[in-house]
Amino acid sequence: MPVISLSPPQAKVGNAQVTRVSADQISVRQHAAASIAVVGNPNSGKSTLFNRLTGLRQKTGNYPGVTVEKHIGTVRFDNAAFELIDLPGMFALSAHSLEERIASDVVMGRIPGMERPAGILAVVDTTHLYQGLYLVQQLMELELPLLVALTMTDAADSSGIRIDIEALERRLGGIKVCPVVATTGQGMAALRVAIATLPDAPKPALPTFWEELSAASGELVPDLPATVPRVEIERALIDLDSELATEVSNYLGDDGAQRLAAIRQRVFGSEPPLAKEARHRYGWVREVLKEVQHSAPTMTTWGSRLAAFMNRPLPGTVGLFVVMAIVFQAVFAWATPMMDAIEAGAAMLGTLLVTNLPDGAVSSFLADGVVAGVGSVIVFLPQIIILFLFIILLEDSGYLARAAYLMDRAMRSVGLSGQSIIPMVSSFACAVPGVMATRVIPNRRDRIATILAAPFMTCSARLPVYALLIAAFVPAQSVGWFNLQGIVLFGLYMLGIVAGLLTALLLKKTALHGPKPMFALMLPEFRRPNLQTVFMQLLGRALIFLKRAGTVIFAVAVVVWALAYYPRSDVIAADLDQQQSLAAANLSGEALNQAMSRLENEAAAAQLEQSWLGRAGKVVEPAFKPLGWDWKVSAAVIAGFPAREVVIAVLGTVYAVGGAADESTLAARLQAATWPDGRAVYTLPMVIGLLIFYACCLQCAATLAVIRRETNSWQWPLFAWAYMTTLGYVGALLVYQLGTA
Numbered sequence: 001m002p003v004i005s006l007s008p009p010q011a012k013v014g015n016a017q018v019t020r021v022s023a024d025q026i027s028v029r030q031h032a033a034a035s036i037a038v039v040g041n042p043n044s045g046k047s048t049l050f051n052r053l054t055g056l057r058q059k060t061g062n063y064p065g066v067t068v069e070k071h072i073g074t075v076r077f078d079n080a081a082f083e084l085i086d087l088p089g090m091f092a093l094s095a096h097s098l099e100e101r102i103a104s105d106v107v108m109g110r111i112p113g114m115e116r117p118a119g120i121l122a123v124v125d126t127t128h129l130y131q132g133l134y135l136v137q138q139l140m141e142l143e144l145p146l147l148v149a150l151t152m153t154d155a156a157d158s159s160g161i162r163i164d165i166e167a168l169e170r171r172l173g174g175i176k177v178c179p180v181v182a183t184t185g186q187g188m189a190a191l192r193v194a195i196a197t198l199p200d201a202p203k204p205a206l207p208t209f210w211e212e213l214s215a216a217s218g219e220l221v222p223d224l225p226a227t228v229p230r231v232e233i234e235r236a237l238i239d240l241d242s243e244l245a246t247e248v249s250n251y252l253g254d255d256g257a258q259r260l261a262a263i264r265q266r267v268f269g270s271e272p273p274l275a276k277e278a279r280h281r282y283g284w285v286r287e288v289l290k291e292v293q294h295s296a297p298t299m300t301t302w303g304s305r306l307a308a309f310m311n312r313p314l315p316g317t318v319g320l321f322v323v324m325a326i327v328f329q330a331v332f333a334w335a336t337p338m339m340d341a342i343e344a345g346a347a348m349l350g351t352l353l354v355t356n357l358p359d360g361a362v363s364s365f366l367a368d369g370v371v372a373g374v375g376s377v378i379v380f381l382p383q384i385i386i387l388f389l390f391i392i393l394l395e396d397s398g399y400l401a402r403a404a405y406l407m408d409r410a411m412r413s414v415g416l417s418g419q420s421i422i423p424m425v426s427s428f429a430c431a432v433p434g435v436m437a438t439r440v441i442p443n444r445r446d447r448i449a450t451i452l453a454a455p456f457m458t459c460s461a462r463l464p465v466y467a468l469l470i471a472a473f474v475p476a477q478s479v480g481w482f483n484l485q486g487i488v489l490f491g492l493y494m495l496g497i498v499a500g501l502l503t504a505l506l507l508k509k510t511a512l513h514g515p516k517p518m519f520a521l522m523l524p525e526f527r528r529p530n531l532q533t534v535f536m537q538l539l540g541r542a543l544i545f546l547k548r549a550g551t552v553i554f555a556v557a558v559v560v561w562a563l564a565y566y567p568r569s570d571v572i573a574a575d576l577d578q579q580q581s582l583a584a585a586n587l588s589g590e591a592l593n594q595a596m597s598r599l600e601n602e603a604a605a606a607q608l609e610q611s612w613l614g615r616a617g618k619v620v621e622p623a624f625k626p627l628g629w630d631w632k633v634s635a636a637v638i639a640g641f642p643a644r645e646v647v648i649a650v651l652g653t654v655y656a657v658g659g660a661a662d663e664s665t666l667a668a669r670l671q672a673a674t675w676p677d678g679r680a681v682y683t684l685p686m687v688i689g690l691l692i693f694y695a696c697c698l699q700c701a702a703t704l705a706v707i708r709r710e711t712n713s714w715q716w717p718l719f720a721w722a723y724m725t726t727l728g729y730v731g732a733l734l735v736y737q738l739g740t741a
């Protein structure tokens with residue numbers, strides 16, 4: 001059997017060594033940037049602290065499981081720099097789920113190609129010291145330089161928790177403890193000083209939390225190689241069937257297994273070793289707390305009172321619906337003035353280009369390709385910002401986790417647990433982080449069911465499509481307190497949720513059949529969102545949106561413009577000349593102007609129809625005609641398969657190239673679009689069908705790629721794509737056919 005090294009290969013990347021190496025080796029090491037791992041319980045403020053130290057913008061939020069992947073940044077000092085590794089949260093070093101394993105693997109130096117960290121920055125939430133110290137105790141055993149940052153000291157203060165920092169430092173084997181407020185930056189200066197010297201700080205003294213266990217491992221030390229640290233011997237004793245246990249037993253020779261069994265019998269008796277370990281560790285934690293935590297939390301904060309109230313089913317559910325209704329109203333009502341301004345600006349720019357440039361390819365490229373294509377997507381920036389503002393506020397206040405808790409019941413009825421809620425809720429921003437967030441789900445079947453349900457949640461790229469069609473075709477009248485447009489949008493979000501849940505149910509009943517998972521959701525306290533955090537996150541989101549508009553969507557708009565503009569037909573151009581001279585000879589005044597622009601529009605439409613895009617559109621049109629789509633809609637939808645918001649850029653370009661220039665906004669152009677026989681293209685059944693198609697269809701290459709990566713197979717992304725596309729097509733078909741009949 002292969003012998004794996006018991007201690008991580010780089011376990012001796014210590015500092016005692018560094019002081020002995022030559023000067024240029026030290027500088028090499030500093031350039032290779034010794035790394036420091038940021039480790040702590042979920043939701044303890046690790047990423048907030050990481051962002052502050054590195055100046056990066058990692059996602060943070062007030063619920064456990066925000067970070068599911070390691071992220072590396074650099075923290076700079078006057079004459080040194082370290083790599084800081086932000087990690088997913090964990091409660092203990094023994095990993096259960098994928099994302100917890102990432103954290104423990106990094107700490108243990110088990111990631112190939114990545115050096116073991118030279119030190120650990122343990123992040124402990126002051127209001128949850130009991131949990132936090134449990135992990136710190138385990139970290140102390142790793143024999144790495146260790147530093148504790150106590151976050152949330154502001155929240156602890158206001159709920160009356162007082163910590164004796166010196167006593168805590170003493171109890172933690174002499175390591176440094178820095179109280180901070182990660183959101184405001186209070187205490188950061190002292191923390192930075194401590195980090196700068198961390199890799200050279202002495203290792204913490206080993207805590208003794210269980211005399212018998214220490215004695216038992218001490219007994220084995222003489223018979224094992226010196227590379228096996230004490231903590232691994234203890235783990236081998238506790239984790240019965242682990243690889244570590246097998247290895248230790250192999251090292252001990254033929255009677256190894258018996259020796260271990262005898263020791264276990266003596267130390268654990270009939271109790272499960274893990275349970276006994278936890279009991280001893282918590283015993284130690286309680287002892288420490290007694291000494292360092294002077295006043296237990298007595299005051300009830302407004303946060304905890306509100307939390308208790310919102311946990312009750314009725315206020316909770318009513319609250320959830322009110323919050324959602326406010327969000328949808330705001331997305332429409334607040335954004336309108338800003339959107340109008342951007343739209344007017346884009347229209348002005350387009351006209352300016354057309355009137356000041358000579359007619360031809362250049363002017364069409366700039367006005368119809370760039371301005372109409374990219375501009376029609378950028379118009380939605382205000383709505384995206386408002387939506388994200390709400391999502392970020394809900395995440396940062398802790399409300400999202402509360403909503404997840406409320407929906408746990410519903411999740412159980414489809415065979416999933418509350419664990420699936422957070423990934424699904426993240427998918428309202430974007431399915432890619434949503435799919436990644438499923439890493440918190442330990443059971444593979446449940447994880448895959450959640451991954452396949454996540455893309456149904458209405459992501460922010462669907463919002464522009466919905467908003468465009470709703471603004472153009474749903475009247476802005478009020479229904480009771482609400483606005484009809486807001487209600488339709490709400491309905492589409494609900495449709496996504498229901499379709500996603502039904503999909504999960506279907507899968508859990510068939511291909512992914514399995515027992516219902518056990519799960520306890522850890523609810524965070526309500527907290528006042530930090531303005532700076534909210535602003536930073538919002539800025540990050542806006543930049544992502546603009547970057548997409550400037551790169552992917554820009555590129556598509558250019559390609560689509562070229563396909564829609566070329567080839568130019570000389571016959572049509574000559575025909576136009578002839579007709580225009582005829583009109584000039586026979587008409588005058590206003591009538592002439594009208595005739596001229598009608599002729600121009602007709603010629604533009606004819607040019608478009610014989611363009612490459614027109615020809616391709618005609619080829620696919622029959623497949624989509626039963627849904628009421630003409631070739632323009634069909635072409636736009638197909639172009640939107642790699643990224644769904646592209647459809648807007650394509651519609652923007654196609655309708656701009658195809659004339660109808662007297663309509664200034666895209667919405668107005670859609671309203672004016674007709675079939676060759678003069679019937680409107682965008683009838684109500686067709687629009688609703690199109691909306692349903694967008695609600696169901698998986699038009700996102702990035703999501704497919706992440707499903708492929710996270711399930712490690714092609715089968716699931718292909719299934720998801722085929723399934724969702726079929727669902728969208730059939731849905732749109734039914735609505736259109738029934739609606740027209």
Ligand SMILES: Nc1nc2c(ncn2[C@@H]2O[C@H](COP(=O)(O)OP(=O)(O)OP(=O)(O)O)[C@@H](O)[C@H]2O)c(=O)[nH]1
Nearest residue numbers: 043044045046047048060061065066067089152182
């Ligand atoms: N009041 C207060 N809030 C804080 C402090 N530090 C972090 N927060 C908030 O606590 C929440 C959690 O912060 P994160 O940085 O996302 O926590 P994390 O440890 O990275 O969480 P996971 O990635 O889920 O493990 C966020 O809403 C932060 O704004 C602090 O010192 N005081």
Ligand SMILES: [Mg+2]
Nearest residue numbers: 046047066067
């Ligand atoms: Mg985090």
